[in-house]
Amino acid sequence: MDVPLNQPLPDPHEQTRLDRGRFLRALLLSAGFITVLWWIKLVETWLGVSFSALGIFPKAATGLVGILTAPLLHGSVGHLINNTLPLLVLGTLMLSIYPRAALRSILLVWLGSGLVVWIIGRLSYHLGASGLSHGLMFFLFIAGALRRDRPAIAAAMIAFFLYGGMLLTILPGEPEVSWEAHMGGAFFGALAAVLFFRLDPAPAGKRYSWEDDEHEADALEEALAAEERGMYEPPPPEGVPVLWVRPEASTGHGSGADVIPFPPRRPASPDPPAQ
Numbered sequence: 001m002d003v004p005l006n007q008p009l010p011d012p013h014e015q016t017r018l019d020r021g022r023f024l025r026a027l028l029l030s031a032g033f034i035t036v037l038w039w040i041k042l043v044e045t046w047l048g049v050s051f052s053a054l055g056i057f058p059k060a061a062t063g064l065v066g067i068l069t070a071p072l073l074h075g076s077v078g079h080l081i082n083n084t085l086p087l088l089v090l091g092t093l094m095l096s097i098y099p100r101a102a103l104r105s106i107l108l109v110w111l112g113s114g115l116v117v118w119i120i121g122r123l124s125y126h127l128g129a130s131g132l133s134h135g136l137m138f139f140l141f142i143a144g145a146l147r148r149d150r151p152a153i154a155a156a157m158i159a160f161f162l163y164g165g166m167l168l169t170i171l172p173g174e175p176e177v178s179w180e181a182h183m184g185g186a187f188f189g190a191l192a193a194v195l196f197f198r199l200d201p202a203p204a205g206k207r208y209s210w211e212d213d214e215h216e217a218d219a220l221e222e223a224l225a226a227e228e229r230g231m232y233e234p235p236p237p238e239g240v241p242v243l244w245v246r247p248e249a250s251t252g253h254g255s256g257a258d259v260i261p262f263p264p265r266r267p268a269s270p271d272p273p274a275q
Contacts, residue, residue, distance in 0.1 A: 019096075026095030030088050037087075037129065040072055041080050056114055058121035067114030070181075071129040083129050086163055090136035093155045098143060100199040105192035109135030109185050116184025131181030134170065135189030137163045142193035149202035 044051050055070045057063030074080040095102045113131035137159050144156025170183040 023096045026092045030091035055125035055127040073127045086133040098200045101196035108192045109188045112188030113184035117180045121180040126178045131185035134182045134185035138186045138189035139193045142190045143197040
């Protein structure tokens with residue numbers, strides 16, 4: 001990314017410190033959310049109860065509550081383990097690269113994926129944060145393709161390399177897996193990327209001395225070309241000096257001062273008769 005010449009370059013050490021702090025905050029927020037999920041599962045196990053009734057039950061008015069609570073609940077410890085690492089990695093990437101768009105995008109994915117499950121889901125309780133993890137992966141991939149700077153592309157490549165298999169889990173597969181939540185999360189994650197990726201502008205890139213030399217050489221070349229055009233190209237008509245101006249006709253009555261009289265042509269005399 002080119003830095004405007006009239007703006008000071010960011011201090012590399014200060015920028016590194018800010019980036020490190022933003023990454024640490026993103027990591028702590030993601031870890032905190034996962035800790036909440038584990039505490040809920042531990043309380044459920046310790047009390048010997050099941051919170052499955054708080055999941056999404058499609059096409060039922062009581063199941064609408066699950067749109068808010070389903071991502072916080074998991075059917076088993078194994079289910080939660082499968083979602084822990086994707087949420088940690090993808091959440092950290094999103095919160096560190098797109099801090100302004102993160103909250104709006106997560107909210108849209110959370111509610112949107114739950115609504116999709118409630119509309120088209122099978123008649124069963126749907127639990128888990130896998131719809132949210134799919135939304136994060138699709139957001140990072142689409143936003144990286146749209147923003148196209150080094151941090152965004154790196155985040156998109158990491159997300160796709162680690163969890164590109166989510167492209168296959170948005171279709172019907174295993175009966176125990178809520179592919180409806182996966183598909184809803186993927187759709188609204190891509191939509192959030194299109195809507196909100198501009199909230200986080202690309203960071204200013206490092207500028208090298210040879211780039212300044214190139215700018216100076218381009219400016220000198222343009223100046224020489226303009227001077228050469230002015231030397232060899234004819235000036236416009238309005239720039240040509242006037243060499244002669246036709247005098248205006250006299251308005252005086254009967255005055256012939258501006259008219260040069262010419263005598264009438266005499267008729268030619270006939271040739272003398274031949275003798």
